[in-house]
Amino acid sequence: xxxxxxxxxxxxxxxxxxxxxxxxxxxxxxxxxxxxxxxxxxxxxxxxxxxxxxxxxxxxxxxxxxxxxxxxxxxxxxxxxxxxxxxxxxxxxxxxxxxxxxxxxxxxxxxxxxxxxxxxxxxxxxxxxxxxxxxxxxxxxxxxxxxxxxxxxxxxxxxxxxxxxxxxxxxxxxxxxxxxxxxxxxxxxxxxxxxxxxxxxxxxxxxxxxxxxxxxxxxxxxxxxxxxxxxxxxxxxxxxxxxxxxxxxxxxxxxxxxxxxxxxxxxxxxxxxxxxxxxxxxxxxxxxxxxxxxxxxxxxxxxxxxxxxxxxxxxxxxxxxxxxxxxxxxxxxxxxxxxxxxxxxxxxxxxxxxxxxxxxxxxxxxxxxxxxxxxxxxxxxxxxxxxxxxxxxxxxxxxxxxxxxxxxxxxxxxxxxxxxxxxxxxxxxxxxxxxxxxxxxxxxxxxxxxxxxxxxx
Amino acid sequence: xxxxxxxxxxxxxxxxxxxxxxxxxxxxxxxxxxxxxxxxxxxxxxxxxxxxxxxxxxxxxxxxxxxxxxxxxxxxxxxxxxxxxxxxxxxxxxxxxxxxxxxxxxxxxxxxxxxxxxxxxxxxxxxxxxxxxxxxxxxxxxxxxxxxxxxxxxxxxxxxxxxxxxxxxxxxxxxxxxxxxxxxxxxxxxxxxxxxxxxxxxxxxxxxxxxxxxxxxxxxxxxxxxxxxxxxxxxxxxxxxxxxxxxxxxxxxxxxxxxxxxxxxxxxxxxxxxxxxxxxxxxxxxxxxxxxxxxxxxxxxxxxxxxxxxxxxxxxxxxxxxxxxxxxxxxxxxxxxxxxxxxxxxxxxxxxxxxxxxxxxxxxxxxxxxxxxxxxxxxxxxxxxxxxxxxxxxxxxxxxxxxxxxxxxxxxxxxxxxxxxxxxxxxxxxxxxxxxxxxxxxxxxxxxxxxxxxxxx
Numbered sequence: 001x002x003x004x005x006x007x008x009x010x011x012x013x014x015x016x017x018x019x020x021x022x023x024x025x026x027x028x029x030x031x032x033x034x035x036x037x038x039x040x041x042x043x044x045x046x047x048x049x050x051x052x053x054x055x056x057x058x059x060x061x062x063x064x065x066x067x068x069x070x071x072x073x074x075x076x077x078x079x080x081x082x083x084x085x086x087x088x089x090x091x092x093x094x095x096x097x098x099x100x101x102x103x104x105x106x107x108x109x110x111x112x113x114x115x116x117x118x119x120x121x122x123x124x125x126x127x128x129x130x131x132x133x134x135x136x137x138x139x140x141x142x143x144x145x146x147x148x149x150x151x152x153x154x155x156x157x158x159x160x161x162x163x164x165x166x167x168x169x170x171x172x173x174x175x176x177x178x179x180x181x182x183x184x185x186x187x188x189x190x191x192x193x194x195x196x197x198x199x200x201x202x203x204x205x206x207x208x209x210x211x212x213x214x215x216x217x218x219x220x221x222x223x224x225x226x227x228x229x230x231x232x233x234x235x236x237x238x239x240x241x242x243x244x245x246x247x248x249x250x251x252x253x254x255x256x257x258x259x260x261x262x263x264x265x266x267x268x269x270x271x272x273x274x275x276x277x278x279x280x281x282x283x284x285x286x287x288x289x290x291x292x293x294x295x296x297x298x299x300x301x302x303x304x305x306x307x308x309x310x311x312x313x314x315x316x317x318x319x320x321x322x323x324x325x326x327x328x329x330x331x332x333x334x335x336x337x338x339x340x341x342x343x344x345x346x347x348x349x350x351x352x353x354x355x356x357x358x359x360x361x362x363x364x365x366x367x368x369x370x371x372x373x374x375x376x377x378x379x380x381x382x383x384x385x386x387x388x389x390x391x392x393x394x395x396x397x398x399x400x401x402x403x404x405x406x407x408x409x410x411x412x413x414x415x416x417x418x419x420x421x422x423x424x425x426x427x428x429x430x431x432x433x434x435x436x437x438x439x440x441x442x443x444x445x446x447x448x449x450x451x452x453x454x455x456x457x
Numbered sequence: 458x459x460x461x462x463x464x465x466x467x468x469x470x471x472x473x474x475x476x477x478x479x480x481x482x483x484x485x486x487x488x489x490x491x492x493x494x495x496x497x498x499x500x501x502x503x504x505x506x507x508x509x510x511x512x513x514x515x516x517x518x519x520x521x522x523x524x525x526x527x528x529x530x531x532x533x534x535x536x537x538x539x540x541x542x543x544x545x546x547x548x549x550x551x552x553x554x555x556x557x558x559x560x561x562x563x564x565x566x567x568x569x570x571x572x573x574x575x576x577x578x579x580x581x582x583x584x585x586x587x588x589x590x591x592x593x594x595x596x597x598x599x600x601x602x603x604x605x606x607x608x609x610x611x612x613x614x615x616x617x618x619x620x621x622x623x624x625x626x627x628x629x630x631x632x633x634x635x636x637x638x639x640x641x642x643x644x645x646x647x648x649x650x651x652x653x654x655x656x657x658x659x660x661x662x663x664x665x666x667x668x669x670x671x672x673x674x675x676x677x678x679x680x681x682x683x684x685x686x687x688x689x690x691x692x693x694x695x696x697x698x699x700x701x702x703x704x705x706x707x708x709x710x711x712x713x714x715x716x717x718x719x720x721x722x723x724x725x726x727x728x729x730x731x732x733x734x735x736x737x738x739x740x741x742x743x744x745x746x747x748x749x750x751x752x753x754x755x756x757x758x759x760x761x762x763x764x765x766x767x768x769x770x771x772x773x774x775x776x777x778x779x780x781x782x783x784x785x786x787x788x789x790x791x792x793x794x795x796x797x798x799x800x801x802x803x804x805x806x807x808x809x810x811x812x813x814x815x816x817x818x819x820x821x822x823x824x825x826x827x828x829x830x831x832x833x834x835x836x837x838x839x840x841x842x843x844x845x846x847x848x849x850x851x852x853x854x855x856x857x858x859x860x861x862x863x864x865x866x867x868x869x870x871x872x873x874x875x876x877x878x879x880x881x882x883x884x885x886x887x888x889x890x891x892x893x894x895x896x897x898x899x900x901x902x903x904x905x906x907x908x909x910x911x912x913x914x
Contacts, residue, residue: 031618031620032618035617035618035620036617036618041657160492160493160893161488161489161492161493163488163492163840163841163842163897165893198892198893200498200892358815358872358874360842383620384620385620385817385845385872387844387845388842388844415815415842415872417815417891417893417894417897418891418893418894421891434874434875434878435655435657436617436622436655436874436875437874437875440620440874
């Protein structure tokens with residue numbers, strides 16, 4: 001394309017004209033501020049490149065907490081404080097080993113795997129066993145008599161036909177979550193899970209598993225897509241093929257983590273809160289740029305932009321960098337518990353935790369009337385490319401506020417096509433984030449916070 | 458984000474219920490076919506990695522034409538043919554040289570520049586001259602007495618506040634197009650233009666310039682953003698600073714190129730045409746993946762998907778890989794001229810030439826009634842993330858059909874945030890294209906072609 005597009009945006013009219021004009025100008029001010037002077041990208045570079053992966057309980061978690069406090073102060077928060085909570089402390093141990101062993105003695109490259117979060121290790125000697133491949137839990141049940149002494153390989157493909165990729169994830173994630181215990185029930189020694197991704201590379205994608213305490217805990221790894229296909233072909237073709245697997249991960253006793261909180265005091269109702277945030281932890285094997293460095297730096301940016309644009313919220317705006325979303329949600333639960341305990345009034349909470357991609361709308365957990373109110377603001381969002389307000393859901397870290405206090409909650413809904421290329425994999429790096437896409441997400445969030453703070457919900 | 462989103466898509470109702478159901482299923486069939494079995498990404502890999510940059514007149518142009526014919530046959534075209542046209546033959550010559558020279562004799566790294574398309578060279582010896590920086594044509598006019606014997610440096614920044622980046626391009630591109638002749642009018646020796654981009658790297662972005670024959674043709678280059686800032690600081694700080702510039706590009710006599718055309722014969726009105734395409738040429742300095750390999754492979758994929766899904770269009774579907782968009786639009790003009798000459802009936806033409814990013818809608822050049830008809834189909838597009846049908850415009854290669862025959866034309870409008878990171882720069886590579894985003898663009902195009910073919914416009 002080389003010719004400029006000459007037409008101007010046609011802006012629909014639904015709100016009372018004057019109010020809409022004023023709101024439209026305020027949002028434009030926030031947008032111009034963010035698109036011109038944003039610190040989000042620079043902040044993300046520091047968080048990802050100088051701290052990196054920051055799983056709960058790791059030394060990097062502590063560094064990230066210090067970084068978060070400093071970044072919130074630099075953004076102009078009136079007050080920065082921390083909220084202590086217990087966090088799980090899972091460690092990966094040695095680099096995972098996995099390879100096909102066979103009587104054929106041909107050369108086969110190692111399999112690229114990552115232990116699942118919260119999983120137990122194989123023991124230092126590793127385990128070698130034949131592999132039973134299944135594509136569903138139904139198939140596992142049919143073959144249950146063959147499971148004993150084997151490594152069960154869940155090779156369920158990520159469905160490419162869902163347009164919103166979170167549906168593919170919702171469809172496939174049960175194998176990671178329940179797969180190990182369901183195989184252990186029938187005597188499996190370990191589990192290999194096809195990564196929840198449709199990327200074109202071979203990176204394995206980790207993520208938490210959940211053991212059922214009724215069955216022995218067994219080792220579990222995710223495998224890259226190309227290696228999943230290679231393994232599948234090999235065991236179909238070579239009856240002597242087995243897999244050697246060695247992981248030394250383990251769960252240590254709980255340790256201490258913190259939610260990092262920065263406030264911009266409300267001008268009219270300082271005791272009412274509007275929360276916006278992301279989670280500060282990430283998996284250990286990546287830089288956690290999209291998941292969820294992006295959400296953290298967007299939330300911090302939003303506070304900076306309100307200040308820089310001279311827009312003081314009526315309610316107190318709280319930016320929360322939540323602890324330990326990935327393998328415990330302890331930060332999100334702590335925040336809601338304390339809010340309830342103290343009888344705080346929370347008007348609304350918004351999270352960004354679906355990647356730093358161009359925003360398309362919000363998923364929301366709220367009453368129909370509240371949703372209708374948000375949708376009445378649609379014309380104000382349209383110039384920024386946000387149009388999708390119909391889906392249910394809310395960020396993992398703000399959902400406890402909804403459950404405990406009934407607070408309406410939402411999550412930024414960015415374009416989802418690339419998210420599962422990077423999600424929980426080594427490829428989730430700073431370089432995978434586009435500066436403008438990240439900033440536009442912050443614009444969408446700022447617009448929603450501005451409107452909710454002004455008009456209530 | 459880790460929890461699956463459970464809500465289902467709410468699909469609005471505007472078309473008669475039965476027709477909408479049938480259309481919705483047909484579009485779903487096309488979508489599933491493309492998202493599951495697309496050849497677009499594999500085709501793009503071959504075009505970009507084995508052929509690469511393919512400017513009109515280059516040996517790679519000829520290779521790309523052969524590739525296009527083969528790819529259309531493999532996709533199942535009933536008939537593949539070519540349409541000959543004259544194309545300009547501009548060659549870059551030696552690698553451009555540019556550096557700051559100064560009495561200070563400190564070390565300064567070379568400036569990263571690319572000659573503008575269609576520009577003349579400096580001559581083999583190059584030119585060395587003081588630099589006059591301007592930020593607008595108004596400033597040039599004010600300083601016109603100082604222009605003589607200088608290199609004029611248009612350092613106009615790409616406006617970051619436009620949400621749709623094509624507006625920033627439309628705003629800035631005049632300096633590339635008119636800048637050389639407007640400076641030459643006052644005796645400038647050469648021109649340096651700040652690249653039309655907001656990328657975070659230092660790649661220069663080329664593109665055509667247009668000389669005004671009333672003034673001497675002078676050499677002109679684009680400069681990377683970081684080097685533009687560096688040059689600006691240096692000349693402000695160092696009165697002795699000059700720039701040495703050497704380009705040996707030149708325009709050779711016209712040569713022969715071809716539009717490559719594949720048809721799927723219409724079942725009811727074989728003599729009526731619906732055209733879909735992209736341009737096969739690209740700048741020489743990049744792989745031309747987004748611009749416009751993406752549009753070519755999407756158009757080919759659309760034909761393949763119609764066949765594979767068992768949907769035979771009523772009108773003849775023509776996939777056109779246009780020759781020479783970048784520095785001449787000779788292919789697009791030839792196609793319209795021949796259509797007019799032969800009295801062909803063209804119902805509609807669609808181009809994809811704004812990058813292989815997630816689609817958001819279409820820009821359209823048509824009557825209000827035709828636009829209203831397309832907009833009545835909006836509920837059918839919404840599940841695929843297309844919602845924006847309000848902008849005017851059409852693809853550069855199909856616009857001649859609109860001008861000559863009055864054919865309604867449109868262009869796919871993908872998310873534009875990343876486009877100018879890559880546009881006309883060495884960074885426009887296969888790796889910059891995401892497989893699913895590319896495929897979803899083809900889905901949006903297939904849906905529009907399906908509806909226009911079925912219901913007319």
